[in-house]
Amino acid sequence: xxxxxxxxxxxxxxxxxxxxxxxxxxxxxxxxxxxxxxxxxxxxxxxxxxxxxxxxxxxxxxxxxxxxxxxxxxxxxxxxxxxxxxxxxxxxxxxxxxxxxxxxxxxxxxxxxxxxxxxxxxxxxxxxxxxxxxxxxxxxxxxxxxxxxxxxxxxxxxxxxxxxxxxxxxxxxxx
Amino acid sequence: xxxxxxxxxxxxxxxxxxxxxxxxxxxxxxxxxxxxxxxxxxxxxxxxxxxxxxxxxxxxxxxxxxxxxxxxxxxxxxxxxxxxxxxxxxxxxxxxxxxxxxxxxxxxxxxxxxxxxxxxxxxxxxxxxxxxxxxxxxxxxxxxxxxxxxxxxxxxxxxxxxxxxxxxxxxxxxxxxxxxxxxxxxxxxxxxxxxxxxxxxxxxxxxxxxxxxxxxxxxxxxxxxxxxxxxxxxxxxxxxxxxxxxxxxxxxxxxxxxxxxxxxxxxxxxxxxxxxxxxxxxxxxxxxxxxxxxxxxxxxxxxxxxxxxxxxxxxxxxxxxxxxxxxxxxxxxxxxxxxxxxxxxxxxxxxxxxxxxxxxxxxxxxxxxxxxxxxxxxxxxxxxxxxxxxxxxxxxxxxxxxxxxxxxxxxxxxxxxxxxxxxxxxxxxxxxxxxxxxxxxxxxxxxxxxxxxxxxxxxxxxxxxxxxxxxxxxxxxxxxxxxxxxxxxxxxxxxxxxxxxxxxxxxxxxxxxxxxxxxxxxxxxxxxxxxxxxxxxxxxxxxxxxxxxxxxxxxxxxxxxxxxxxxxxxxxxxxxxx
Numbered sequence: 001x002x003x004x005x006x007x008x009x010x011x012x013x014x015x016x017x018x019x020x021x022x023x024x025x026x027x028x029x030x031x032x033x034x035x036x037x038x039x040x041x042x043x044x045x046x047x048x049x050x051x052x053x054x055x056x057x058x059x060x061x062x063x064x065x066x067x068x069x070x071x072x073x074x075x076x077x078x079x080x081x082x083x084x085x086x087x088x089x090x091x092x093x094x095x096x097x098x099x100x101x102x103x104x105x106x107x108x109x110x111x112x113x114x115x116x117x118x119x120x121x122x123x124x125x126x127x128x129x130x131x132x133x134x135x136x137x138x139x140x141x142x143x144x145x146x147x148x149x150x151x152x153x154x155x156x157x158x159x160x161x162x163x164x165x166x167x168x169x170x171x172x173x174x175x
Numbered sequence: 176x177x178x179x180x181x182x183x184x185x186x187x188x189x190x191x192x193x194x195x196x197x198x199x200x201x202x203x204x205x206x207x208x209x210x211x212x213x214x215x216x217x218x219x220x221x222x223x224x225x226x227x228x229x230x231x232x233x234x235x236x237x238x239x240x241x242x243x244x245x246x247x248x249x250x251x252x253x254x255x256x257x258x259x260x261x262x263x264x265x266x267x268x269x270x271x272x273x274x275x276x277x278x279x280x281x282x283x284x285x286x287x288x289x290x291x292x293x294x295x296x297x298x299x300x301x302x303x304x305x306x307x308x309x310x311x312x313x314x315x316x317x318x319x320x321x322x323x324x325x326x327x328x329x330x331x332x333x334x335x336x337x338x339x340x341x342x343x344x345x346x347x348x349x350x351x352x353x354x355x356x357x358x359x360x361x362x363x364x365x366x367x368x369x370x371x372x373x374x375x376x377x378x379x380x381x382x383x384x385x386x387x388x389x390x391x392x393x394x395x396x397x398x399x400x401x402x403x404x405x406x407x408x409x410x411x412x413x414x415x416x417x418x419x420x421x422x423x424x425x426x427x428x429x430x431x432x433x434x435x436x437x438x439x440x441x442x443x444x445x446x447x448x449x450x451x452x453x454x455x456x457x458x459x460x461x462x463x464x465x466x467x468x469x470x471x472x473x474x475x476x477x478x479x480x481x482x483x484x485x486x487x488x489x490x491x492x493x494x495x496x497x498x499x500x501x502x503x504x505x506x507x508x509x510x511x512x513x514x515x516x517x518x519x520x521x522x523x524x525x526x527x528x529x530x531x532x533x534x535x536x537x538x539x540x541x542x543x544x545x546x547x548x549x550x551x552x553x554x555x556x557x558x559x560x561x562x563x564x565x566x567x568x569x570x571x572x573x574x575x576x577x578x579x580x581x582x583x584x585x586x587x588x589x590x591x592x593x594x595x596x597x598x599x600x601x602x603x604x605x606x607x608x609x610x611x612x613x614x615x616x617x618x619x620x621x622x623x624x625x626x627x628x629x630x631x632x633x634x635x636x637x638x639x640x641x642x643x644x645x646x647x648x649x650x651x652x653x654x655x656x657x658x659x660x661x662x663x664x665x666x667x668x669x670x671x672x673x674x675x676x677x678x679x680x681x682x683x684x685x686x687x688x689x690x691x692x693x694x695x696x697x698x699x700x701x702x703x704x705x706x707x708x709x710x711x712x713x714x715x716x717x718x719x720x721x722x723x724x725x726x727x728x729x730x731x732x733x734x735x736x737x738x739x740x741x742x743x744x745x746x747x748x749x750x751x752x753x
Contacts, residue, residue: 010356013305018297025298055483062480068302068322071356 002031003057003077004154006162007046008038010069018067019046028052028060032151043071047153080157086150087132088114089123092143102142109135120145128152176347181309181340182211185273188316189217191348194244196220196235196601198228202248203288204275208340220601220630223622225252227594229259230620233268234558234598237581238606240393242269242323243598249275250288253334254295258588260330261299265585266414267391269328271319272300278338279307292334301329309342314349321352326359327478328391359477363494363502371449371473371490372506378447378471380515381407382427384459387414387584388452388476394497395577398451399423401504406511408519410438412453414584417574421553427519428528431459432719433566436526439717439725441519442467451475452496455485456585465724475499526730528717529570535686538709540564540639543689544571547609547637550693555607556581558599560592560616563645566715568611579606590619593636597623600632607697608633614640614666624676627702635696636678636704638669641711649714653735654721669706680704 009015016035023030031049038045050060061073093099102121103113111125125135129152136144156162179187185208189197196218201209212219222228225247232243243263247256253274263270277286293305302322304315312335319331375381389398389411398419402409408427409419419426428435430442439461442448448470453459455474460466463485471489474482475496482491492499535542544567547555553575559565559582574580581599583591596610617638627634639645648662673680679699683692683706696703717728720735729735 014293014297017294021297059480059484062484066301066478066480068354068357 001053001077002049002051003075004081004083004152005046005048005050005057005061005064006074006076006154007048007064007070008043008072009046009067010071011037011042011044012069015044015067015069018069019048019064022063022067023050023060026060026063028056034151034153036153047151049152074162076154076156076162081154081162082157083128083152083154084126085129085132085152086124086126087136088148089125089136089139089144090146091121091123091139092119092145093121094119098142102139105135105138111135176345178343179346180207180211181312181335181342181344182208184309184312184344184346185316185335185340186211186215186217187346188313188348189244190215192316192320193241197244197246198222198231198235198598199246199273200225200228200248200252202252202275204249204277204337205246205252205340207337208275208335211340218601220597220626222594223625224620225255226258226590227597227620227623227626229256229270229272230262230588230591230594231598231601231623231626232270232272233259233263233266233583234581234595235602236263236268236270236598237390237595238556238578238599239602240391241602242271242320244271244273246273247275248288249277249292250290252288253290253292257295257299258586260296260332262583262586262588262591263330264299264301266583267328267387268330269323270330271323272296272330272332274332274334275340276305276334276336279336280338282336292332296332299330300332303332303334305334305336306339307336309339309344312339312344313346317349318352318354321354322357326357327476360479360493361477361495361498363475363492363499365502367490367492368499368502368506371492371503372508374447374471374473374490375405375407375449375503376508376510379512380445380518381405381447381449381510381512382441382445383407383409383449383451384412384430384442384453385409385415385418385451386412386453387418388496389415389418390578392452392477392495392497394452394500395419397497397500397504401500401507404504404509405507406509406516407449408441408516410441412456412459412584413569413582415453416569416582417576417578417580420575421573422575429569430725431456431461433570433715433717434459434719435528435570436717436728436730437519437522437528439719439728440522440526442470443724443726444518445470447471447473449473449475451500452477454478454481457485458584460485461719461725461727462723465726528730531571538684538686538689538707540641540707540709540713541567541571542686543637543639543707543709544568544611546689547693548572550690550697551607551609555579555609556599556603557609557611558582558592558596560612561587561589562613562616563641563649563713563715564611564613564616564639566646570715589616592616593620594623594626596634596636597626597630597632600634601630608635610634610636612636612638613645614638614642614664614669615644618666621672624673624678628677632702633700634702635699636702638704638706639709640666640669640706641709641713642666643711645713646715648712652712652714653718653732669704673704673706678702678704680706682706682708684708
């Protein structure tokens with residue numbers, strides 16, 4: 001099953017390479033990986049979606065902890081979270097009628113048209129995996145010329161801070 | 176505040192870390208560093224190939240418990256260090272490897288002798304650094320040594336561009352490290368320790384398997400007290416050999432691919448296994464789904480990622496072997512298991528595994544090892560290579576004293592023994608050090624014979640010459656119908672070779688000359704070499720064929736059933752290697 005991991009890492013050169021290396025060397029499949037700044041200057045935050053059995057994912061987390069630059073890892077799969085992904089979709093659009101239809105579709109998904117050319121538009125949409133997949137399905141008949149997705153970022157709902165896993169639970173977790 | 180060059184800062188920092196010996200070789204990118212290095216009171220050991228330097232630092236670290244330091248230039252210097260760094264990583268050996276790099280302004284330009292050293296070594300180091308600013312250097316050295324020796328030890332690499340060694344910076348050595356992402360846990364969790372103690376008390380057929388972690392944490396006394404209080408028999412892993420005295424009544428040998436029959440049976444029948452400071456390597460476990468089928472496993476390791484990695488664990492305990500064993504000994508009630516001990520003794524009588532004739536017909540390698548044991552009264556330090564000779568030494572020499580068996584386990588690099596023995600002898604000048612090697616492994620790093628002479632080290636070399644890459648030949652004989660592919664070796668005249676280096680060398684081809692040669696070598700003040708011309712097609716037994724379970728331990732070639740042969744060939748790829 002898919003697991004969403006949130007890792008806080010030191011903002012050091014090579015940290016992305018270390019994490020990516022770890023996944024490929026241990027044979028874990030990354031579905032998506034995003035990196036960005038956080039509220040503190042020295043740390044970056046990675047959201048990693050990984051497919052695997054529970055024991056495998058526990059092993060991933062333990063291996064991540066062995067990287068000196070990794071500060072905290074949490075598996076937020078079972079938490080109530082806000083998950084977001086941004087997609088830009090360039091859709092084939094040779095007529096004004098199509099343009100209106102596409103704009104309306106985007107609207108329904110709370111997306112919008114951000115660029116218009118004589119025979120194409122770019123649709124921007126934010127949401128979770130499912131929502132973006134659904135919109136893509138709706139746009140496919142028009143012809144999708146190009147598409148890019150950022151990968152998922154995730155944050156636990158409520159006042160609790162996401163990336164917090166008690167050390168004892170992590171370290172003594174039986175595989 | 177002092178303004179120093181990067182090279183001076185490095186040397187000052189190394190002194191602060193207690194470094195006295197550096198194994199290395201200069202080259203273009205480290206000439207300024209060497210210029211400074213030789214103004215400091217280090218013993219610099221000039222390797223003849225950087226692989227030698229990394230194995231020397233490894234041997235030095237294993238025998239002294241200190242961080243071994245090796246040094247090479249950029250490009251080929253760094254890539255040559257790689258085998259030794261990977262060895263240290265697999266076997267948890269504390270090491271700091273320092274490499275030169277092209278100047279910062281040339282990085283990425285494919286300059287002469289440029290290579291992405293941190294990229295190459297990322298998966299084979301515990302951590303690594305490319306120091307782009309001389310102001311970071313002192314902090315990096317401080318962190319590197321801390322990481323190398325703390326928690327589960329391992330190698331850390333510092334890559335230093337040439338201009339960083341000549342640039343100036345203010346030098347203050349930091350008093351402490353700030354590494355929020357690195358906080359290894361030393362004490363075992365009290366609840367887990369209690370749970371483990373209850374399991375142990377309830378067990379009918381318990382065993383202990385002790386690994387390298389005992390040696391690394393110096394938990395010799397703690398292991399012994401725990402075993403004696405609970406009266407549980409002790410097995411070691413290959414790297415755990417010499418963690419527990421082999422003449423102790425509770426010692427039960429070591430399990431795995433070439434382990435003792437009774438040790439493998441003990442694992443297959445135990446109901447409670449206390450595994451401490453070991454990582455359930457495939458050479459120990461055999462086929463995983465048949466490993467310790469009746470056991471509840473208590474696994475103690477300082478690296479949380481080892482717990483549950485290969486084998487499901489009933490009670491995982493994260494912590495340092497010394498601390499956890501101490502806590503466990505305090506917690507657990509005294510025990511005794513007479514029926515179980517009786518069963519084990521019975522297996523041992525029926526399948527002695529290590530029985531040897533008093534005098535063999537031919538030049539038998541295991542028998543020669545046993546003669547070495549008698550000649551040295553079990554008091555020597557053996558540094559062994561990789562392959563048949565390694566296995567025979569581990570089986571037939573009985574190690575009495577803590578940390579006297581030095582070998583590479585995880586990576587299995589042939590050519591390890593000679594340079595590692597050099598590091599061991601430098602670390603412990605008063606020990607009797609024997610390098611146990613074969614004609615294959617010896618020829619991978621024999622250039623380091625020069626170092627033996629140059630540094631006046633009294634290492635004795637026992638070279639087992641069977642004219643083959645023996646372990647591969649054994650597999651080909653047993654599992655590939657004797658189709659010998661790429662294993663027969665033409666060899667030089669090793670006596671002349673030794674003499675060319677000025678090392679007294681003799682050739683022994685007769686059983687009756689073995690003991691005399693051993694005594695001769697021991698009497699020589701300085702290095703000496705004995706070439707034993709041994710039986711060409713002798714095999715290492717017992718053996719668990721690749722892909723088989725520990726219960727399928729075989730004790731001679733006739734037991735390799737055709738079916739087993741097919742299994743071995745089929746799974747040779749994953750379970751295999753040599």
